[in-house]
Amino acid sequence: MGDRFRLYCSSLQMLLAVMILLITATTSFVRSHDNLELVDDDEGWEMVGRKGNQFVLNGQPFYVNGFNTYWLMVLAADQSTRPKVSQLFQQASSVGLTVCRTWAFNDGQWRALQKSPGVYDEDVFKALDFVVSEAKKYKIRLILSLSNNWDAYGGKAQYVKWGKEAGLNLTSDDDFFSHPALRTYYKAHVKTVLNRVNTITNVTYKEDPTIFAWELMNEPRCTSDPSGDKLQSWIQEMAVYVKSMDPKHLVEIGLEGFYGPSTPDKAQFNPNTYATQVGTDFIRNHMVLGVDFASVHMYADSWISQTITDAHVQFTKSWMESHIDDAEKYLGMPVVFTEFGVSVKDQGYNSTFRDNLYSTVYKTLLNSTKRGGSGAGSLMWQLFPEGTDYMDDGYAIVLSKSPSASNMISLHSTRIAIFNSLCSWKCKWGCKKKTALDTILYHDEL
Ligand SMILES: *[C@@H]1O[C@H](CO)[C@@H](O)[C@H](O)[C@H]1NC(C)=O
Numbered sequence: 351m352g353d354r355f356r357l358y359c360s361s362l363q364m365l366l367a368v369m370i371l372l373i374t375a376t377t378s379f380v381r382s383h384d385n386l387e388l389v390d391d392d393e394g395w396e397m398v399g400r401k402g403n404q405f406v407l408n409g410q411p412f413y414v415n416g417f418n419t420y421w422l423m424v425l426a427a428d429q430s431t432r433p434k435v436s437q438l439f440q441q442a443s444s445v446g447l448t449v450c451r452t453w454a455f456n457d458g459q460w461r462a463l464q465k466s467p468g469v470y471d472e473d474v475f476k477a478l479d480f481v482v483s484e485a486k487k488y489k490i491r492l493i494l495s496l497s498n499n500w501d502a503y504g505g506k507a508q509y510v511k512w513g514k515e516a517g518l519n520l521t522s523d524d525d526f527f528s529h530p531a532l533r534t535y536y537k538a539h540v541k542t543v544l545n546r547v548n549t550i551t552n553v554t555y556k557e558d559p560t561i562f563a564w565e566l567m568n569e570p571r572c573t574s575d576p577s578g579d580k581l582q583s584w585i586q587e588m589a590v591y592v593k594s595m596d597p598k599h600l601v602e603i604g605l606e607g608f609y610g611p612s613t614p615d616k617a618q619f620n621p622n623t624y625a626t627q628v629g630t631d632f633i634r635n636h637m638v639l640g641v642d643f644a645s646v647h648m649y650a651d652s653w654i655s656q657t658i659t660d661a662h663v664q665f666t667k668s669w670m671e672s673h674i675d676d677a678e679k680y681l682g683m684p685v686v687f688t689e690f691g692v693s694v695k696d697q698g699y700n701s702t703f704r705d706n707l708y709s710t711v712y713k714t715l716l717n718s719t720k721r722g723g724s725g726a727g728s729l730m731w732q733l734f735p736e737g738t739d740y741m742d743d744g745y746a747i748v749l750s751k752s753p754s755a756s757n758m759i760s761l762h763s764t765r766i767a768i769f770n771s772l773c774s775w776k777c778k779w780g781c782k783k784k785t786a787l788d789t790i791l792y793h794d795e796l
Pocket residue numbers: 519520521
């Protein structure tokens with residue numbers, strides 16, 4: 351795939367492309383007249399799908415500029431903080447961001463969604479309904495993560511605690527991956543979320559195009575089994591489970607992207623030697639049936655050193671290129687850099703460095719996009735509205751307080767939107783001819 355983009359990269363073939371655009375535009379003009387009365391607000395609000403190494407939406411490619419804000423459900427659960435959710439989506443949409451990754455779990459903690467196995471707080475579920483319906487209002491799609499490797503919001507440790515309370519003989523948090531009873535708990539949670547009927551929109555989650563993808567777990571690691579077999583088996587079972595219940599949505603694992611035992615020659619790209627031993631295996635894990643795209647996180651500041659140096663930027667670029675290359679050569683799927691950022695708490699931090707890091711991520715992606723490669727998008731960690739500083743881990747960007755970052759994000763969104771629109775099949779009469787020509791010149795400057 352990606353052939354469609356290569357078509358646009360040669361000026362000779364451009365003429366042909368414009369002719370095709372004209373023909374398709376004419377056809378859809380006629381068609382849109384036929385269907386005039388069917389056009390409504392939901393027009394174009396379709397499921398995002400995948401063809402080879404690209405995401406597709408309405409017959410166009412769908413490259414992603416997006417963000418993370420993990421706490422949306424919890425802030426929506428309280429009437430006093432609920433408006434923050436709407437503010438966030440409004441601000442994100444003002445700089446062209448189209449995908450948000452957030453938690454669809456909170457196990458056994460304060461404001462828990464799942465209070466104990468199979469027992470849900472309806473008010474918190476309604477808060478998640480609100481998050482989904484607000485996202486749609488601002489034309490933002492969601493990646494919903496279904497559990498956590500870490501203790502925040504419960505995570506695998508909470509599942510193990512529940513298991514122990516039920517009398518199971520559990521010795522490690524990694525029993526989450528292997529114990530049949532805990533696998534059953536997890537699957538029951540997946541089933542509940544996917545079959546939830548949104549109380550605001552009446553749309554069942556598994557039918558809702560507002561959801562871009564399901565994520566099995568945030569940053570799964572299984573250090574008790576460096577061979578990777580234990581986690582591999584869990585991914586195999588869960589990816590197929592989600593996909594069989596909901597064949598329409600995309601599925602990703604939630605991995606950080608470390609190379610494991612199946613690819614010793616790739617270990618050199620890992621940020622440190624420990625990363626090779628955490629029971630994950632980027633290429634092997636992503637070859638599992640039911641997984642549609644790869645995820646990668648990048649935190650040079652937590653993986654290499656907390657003192658900022660140029661090496662962080664170098665690492666980020668080679669980490670990205672290596673994974674884009676894998677996704678093309680071995681996986682035949684898109685790869686999304688689902689978390690990246692830098693903390694203001696790091697030694698030597700300044701905003702110039704952050705801008706430089708963001709710009710590196712965006713440029714590396716555009717380099718892939720231009721040639722129809724697997725680099726399908728990125729999600730900054732993390733975007734906040736004003737007045738939520740108490741939730742900030744040092745990585746948050748508030749757009750109104752960071753004009754240079756804001757401009758950079760916005761420019762990247764514009765470039766992505768142009769790429770996405772270039773190949774429109776449904777393009778209305780005359781809309782893209784000129785833009786297409788201008789854009790080719792614009793591309794080559796990037
Ligand atoms: C609990 O499991 C551990 C490890 O699998 C085993 O060594 C131990 O004997 C078990 N304890 C009981 C009471 O079954």
